Amino acid sequence: MQVNFISLASGSSGNCFYIGTKDCGILIDAGIALRNIKKRLHNAELNINNVRAVFITHDHIDHVKSVGMLSEKLFLPVYATEKTHEAIYNNYILKQKINTGKRIIEKKMPVVIDGFTIEAFGVSHDGCDNVGYTVGFNDKRFTLITDLGYICENAKEHICRANYLVIEANYDEQMLDKSKYPVVLQQRIKANTGHLSNRQTAEFLSENINEKLTHIWLCHLSRENNIPELAYTSVADKLKEKDIKTNLYVLPRTSPSDVFML
Secondary structure, eight states: OOOEEEEEEEETTEEEEEEEOSSOEEEEOOOSOHHHHHHHHHHTTOOGGGEEEEEOSOOOHHHHTTHHHHHHTSOOOEEEOHHHHHHHHTOTTOOSOOOTTEEEOOTTOOEEETTEEEEEEEOOOSSSSOEEEEEEETTEEEEEEOSOSSOOHHHHHHHHHOSEEEEEOOBOHHHHHTSSOOHHHHHHHHSTTSOOBHHHHHHHHHHHOOTTOOEEEEEOOOTTTOOHHHHHHHHHHHHHHTTOOOEEEEOOSSSOOOOEEO
16 A cells, blocks of 8 residues: 655645555644645645545644535545534534534544544644544554644653654744744743744754654744754754654645655
8 A cells, every 4th residue: 555645735724635556545633725735735645535535633724724615515524522512513603614524533542544543542632632643554553743842741652652743843043032922822822832943843853753753844833933954953953963864744734745755
């Protein structure tokens, strides 16, 4: 089974990821317009009709913008924890609610879809009942963790067992300190329920990953407080210090990435 991964968008303007084969797969998050999801999949020679389900990490609008449309227009099942579903339903910005497509996923209780085993696990962020996901296939593990203030034990366990990892490197600490953001917003970003900095991600990876982890993608970069080259070098230099060799990439914020064959 040849499995592909593509980021359709990754940032505060919207997040959406596809993992699957040419014939079937899943979306993780749906924070961009449905027409863009369709177009970006089509341009990658993938078909929206082959998406089997949508899995939601948390209720913030940049992760759920099109989830109601995917559920009610395309009749896709939408998996999220019960609390996250409640928060999505009560989000006044979302005009299209999830009704027939609502599916409850429980943390540490895997769901199997067309040969993929999807497991949710808790992470720390200021959304409602945030989770990351590990997707198992072909005896490999693909883990995606976006939007987290620190790497808790749940996240650490999944990272250390992953072969492929998508992880946040949201901001550069010096850029944030010098930014025009009000102090209260800076504090929210730096908090344990906020976001990971380049340094935090680099230090954790350099101290914890092993040879099984062959690919790392840095995601959810801040538009104002980070630069792709800076995020890359922050992590790459730290890995080099420990003589850790892996494939490292930075995902674009508002445009699709390349298609990666896993």
